[in-house]
Amino acid sequence: xxxxxxxxxxxxxxxxxxxxxxxxxxxxxxxxxxxxxxxxxxxxxxxxxxxxxxxxxxxxxxxxxxxxxxxxxxxxxxxxxxxxxxxxxxxxxxxxxxxxxxxxxxxxxxxxxxxxxxxxxxxxxxxxxxxxxxxxxxxxxxxxxxxxxxxxxxxxxxxxxxxxxxxxxxxxxxxxxxxxxxxxxxxxxxxxxxxxxxxxxxxxxxxxxxxxxxxxxxxxxxxxxxxxxxxxxxxxxxxxxxxxxxxxxxxxxxxxxxxxxxxxxxxxxxxxxxxxxxxxxxx
Amino acid sequence: xxxxxxxxxxxxxxxxxxxxxxxxxxxxxxxxxxxxxxxxxxxxxxxxxxxxxxxxxxxxxxxxxxxxxxxxxxxxxxxxxxxxxxxxxxxxxxxxxxxxxxxxxxxxxxxxxxxxxxxxxxxxxxxxxxxxxxxxxxxxxxxxxxxxxxxxxxxxxxxxxxxxxxxxxxxxxxxxxxxxxxxxxxxxxxxxxxxxxxxxxxxxxxxxxxxxxxxxxxxxxxxxxxxxxxxxxxxxxxxxxxxxxxxxxxxxxxxxxxxxxxxxxxxxxxxxxxxxx
Numbered sequence: 001x002x003x004x005x006x007x008x009x010x011x012x013x014x015x016x017x018x019x020x021x022x023x024x025x026x027x028x029x030x031x032x033x034x035x036x037x038x039x040x041x042x043x044x045x046x047x048x049x050x051x052x053x054x055x056x057x058x059x060x061x062x063x064x065x066x067x068x069x070x071x072x073x074x075x076x077x078x079x080x081x082x083x084x085x086x087x088x089x090x091x092x093x094x095x096x097x098x099x100x101x102x103x104x105x106x107x108x109x110x111x112x113x114x115x116x117x118x119x120x121x122x123x124x125x126x127x128x129x130x131x132x133x134x135x136x137x138x139x140x141x142x143x144x145x146x147x148x149x150x151x152x153x154x155x156x157x158x159x160x161x162x163x164x165x166x167x168x169x170x171x172x173x174x175x176x177x178x179x180x181x182x183x184x185x186x187x188x189x190x191x192x193x194x195x196x197x198x199x200x201x202x203x204x205x206x207x208x209x210x211x212x213x214x215x216x217x218x219x220x221x222x223x224x225x226x227x228x229x230x231x232x233x234x235x236x237x238x239x240x241x242x243x244x245x246x247x248x249x250x251x252x253x254x255x256x257x258x259x260x261x262x263x264x265x266x267x268x269x270x271x272x273x274x275x276x277x278x279x280x281x282x283x
Numbered sequence: 284x285x286x287x288x289x290x291x292x293x294x295x296x297x298x299x300x301x302x303x304x305x306x307x308x309x310x311x312x313x314x315x316x317x318x319x320x321x322x323x324x325x326x327x328x329x330x331x332x333x334x335x336x337x338x339x340x341x342x343x344x345x346x347x348x349x350x351x352x353x354x355x356x357x358x359x360x361x362x363x364x365x366x367x368x369x370x371x372x373x374x375x376x377x378x379x380x381x382x383x384x385x386x387x388x389x390x391x392x393x394x395x396x397x398x399x400x401x402x403x404x405x406x407x408x409x410x411x412x413x414x415x416x417x418x419x420x421x422x423x424x425x426x427x428x429x430x431x432x433x434x435x436x437x438x439x440x441x442x443x444x445x446x447x448x449x450x451x452x453x454x455x456x457x458x459x460x461x462x463x464x465x466x467x468x469x470x471x472x473x474x475x476x477x478x479x480x481x482x483x484x485x486x487x488x489x490x491x492x493x494x495x496x497x498x499x500x501x502x503x504x505x506x507x508x509x510x511x512x513x514x515x516x517x518x519x520x521x522x523x524x525x526x527x528x529x530x531x532x533x534x535x536x537x538x539x540x541x542x543x544x545x546x547x548x549x550x551x552x553x554x555x556x557x558x559x560x
Contacts, residue, residue, distance in 0.1 A: 174380045181348055181374035182394050182445065183367075192393070196384040273384040275427030 070247040086228040093152025101157040105164025130155040156209035163205025167198035203270040207263040286482040287324035291356035318507035327480040331493040334503030335550035373447035381426040388422035394445040412440040432463035502542040505550035
């Protein structure tokens with residue numbers, strides 16, 4: 001075939017609509033959008049099964065009814081107050097855990113002698129289920145705010161502690177050697193080398209800690225509380241306010257999801273210097 | 284004038300309880316790495332230490348740099364005893380050791396941060412160094428975004444930005460491919476020749492590298508290390524890519540290899556003994 005036959009003259013080209021290639025289409029779609037079809041199917045199922053009587057609507061109200069109840073609860077402000085209470089407790093407990101566990105983690109990670117003496121107790125306490133200890137917390141701190149915060153502080157601390165220790169321990173010794181070879185003071189060694197090098201591990205521990213904090217606060221509120229999202233759900237179930245209960249659970253799921261993505265984003269920001277594994281493999 | 288003086292430097296390492304070292308036919312749980320090294324490094328010279336693997340050359344460098352203490356003997360820089368890292372010395376490592384959380388520019392600035400130099404001047408100097416090594420435009424890159432050769436250039440710049448009087452280099456090019464390695468050797472020697480003629484103590488396995496760079500080559504024995512021979516390299520300066528093809532280069536190389544080859548086979552024998560047990 002001659003070259004003229006193969007090439008399309010420019011005037012002819014403009015008559016054709018430029019179709020985007022399949023690859024460019026694929027790139028334009030954000031990744032989370034791919035998950036939407038399955039989630040929609042889930043909601044559709046949630047709507048259909050009680051409607052069709054496959055599941056007793058007394059035990060599972062339809063999705064639409066749940067949404068309506070949720071809107072109603074939000075408007076009345078009661079649910080927002082409970083959400084606020086839960087988040088506040090989780091946040092305070094978590095922040096206290098950070099101020100306690102991270103410095104302790106640095107000490108235990110850096111000074112081997114310190115770790116020698118503290119490790120056995122730490123391992124023992126850490127492996128005791130928080131939920132088993134909850135009655136003790138409630139006994140000492142009562143049903144008020146402090147017991148929830150204490151439990152959250154306790155359980156979130158472990159992840160932060162373990163990860164901080166691990167972060168300090170896993171610092172490549174060559175960085176320490178390099179810094180020392182430049183005559184860096186101990187104070188600077190901590191601020192300029194140990195701290196930045198451990199941040200990814202600490203943030204990773206924080207991510208787990210926040211998740212645990214939120215999980216624990218809900219559980220603690222279910223066992224003994226007068227407010228909060230966990231209390232709300234438990235209370236609704238107790239008083240057979242089933243749509244309200246599901247509205248609470250749905251709220252919990254949404255908050256958990258949002259928190260997860262927020263933490264992932266924070267973690268990615270904190271590990272900016274590690275480089276993608278993907279790009280390392282693909283070049 | 285002698286810049287660095289090492290007198291009878293010894294170094295022993297103690298092994299863990301269960302480990303044993305095999306020396307000739309006896310077992311012990313101490314490894315003697317340096318066995319009384321005596322060395323005088325002249326001011327402004329480029330001295331290269333060559334020896335078989337594991338012969339403790341790097342340990343000796345650490346002692347000069349004040350990062351390790353000797354088990355016996357001592358090292359003096361400018362007649363002052365070395366008992367810790369000195370502001371006069373700078374170190375370049377085989378693994379680059381760039382701080383991954385800092386940009387290339389910021390890494391170079393690091394070395395100047397404890398020298399009382401103001402921020403603006405640090406940045407200025409760091410930028411000049413990057414230009415000198417052909418890294419302009421990469422100031423904001425993080426180490427993971429740089430190739431091995433680029434990272435090592437930054438590492439060398441970080442050391443040189445401190446204006447050291449003594450530069451210690453521990454097999455800095457060993458982790459690079461041979462083309463990059465030769466290029467960096469040329470860049471290093473050119474920078475050194477054109478600059479202040481810092482006293483350099485350079486450790487390597489590569490005889491070619493040693494002969495190309497050095498004023499004198501020190502051949503170190505197998506463990507426990509001693510100085511076997513010091514060979515003056517009579518190659519003219521400045522040295523460049525053509526130097527490697529010259530007859531004088533081959534002659535010098537031959538001298539070094541003759542001194543070294545017995546030590547290499549001794550070191551290999553020792554590791555075979557260890558494996559046999």
